[in-house]
Amino acid sequence: MTLGEKLKKIRQDNHLSQEDFSEQFHVTRQTVSNWENGKSFPDLETLVKISNIFNVSTDELLKEDEAVVQRIDSEKKKKNTLLIVLLVLIVGINFSGFFFYQELKKQTAVSFSMEDHKTIKIAKKKETEVATGYFSIPKKGNYELKVSGESDDGEVEVKIKNTKNDKVVYESKKSEWQENQLVLLEEASYQVQVNVKDTKVSPVSLSYQVKVANK
Structure with missing residues (x-):
């Protein structure tokens, strides 16, 4: 059973329409429909919320759906890479600013x-x-x-x-x-x-x- 099929079963077992389900997680009804049809999938934060609300483990949700697991893992790696790049940029900007400030002090020192x-x-x-x-x-x-x-x-x-x-x-x-x-x-x-x-x-x-x- 895919993640989409599991999400649809959870919704139906709890007697919720796609509209009801979407309101709980602050997304559109079309987004819920795409989740259930496998066209897209919830982000990790939303999966954790679904797990907590409906008392089902994230492992159980993701089990047997290797494609989703790989996509989530890929998204995590992209975010981690972006975070590292951002940190490098911040450090570089701060260092450049400090170096510029020191050079400016030298140029204006009396x-x-x-x-x-x-x-x-x-x-x-x-x-x-x-x-x-x-x-x-x-x-x-x-x-x-x-x-x-x-x-x-x-x-x-x-x-x-x-x-x-x-x-x-x-x-x-x-x-x-x-x-x-x-x-x-x-x-x-x-x-x-x-x-x-x-x-x-x-x-x-x-x-x-x-x-x-x-x-």
Whole structure:
């Protein structure tokens, strides 16, 4: 006896029309007719529901119908293959996204630092250049700026300016100070100038630190 014949017998033994049977399993009457005529067959989930409702084992339903068993097994293998492909795609997309994110971070990363502690001779003038440095900003945004300076005479001046338009984006001069703030920087190259000013003695001992990094 085929699966279709067994399903028809179960329906008739329970005094159900094809319409009644179809409503229980949320399919059309034509679908039930196709099951019984062997034109199609229920999926595994529906077979389990039929088994539970009418108290008949799935083994008993599928017994002697090798064609249906093979088709169900084939469907399971297709679903498993599809699931594996889907998982591979998800992992691949996540990996690609992570790799892209890491590359983007590298391309937009900013890590500039210049610092020193030195003693220098001062000529008789109001300002003496101590150091000059350069860094680039790949993308407009807020960047973390850490600046400090100290001198035993006069003032240490730190000035940061946009080399494209000579606009000064940061400037500070004191004998001793330390600052940590966010500054909005355009996409451009910047020059850092460190000077010592208004000294009265020579040599002068001083220290400075300038750091710019992503927020």
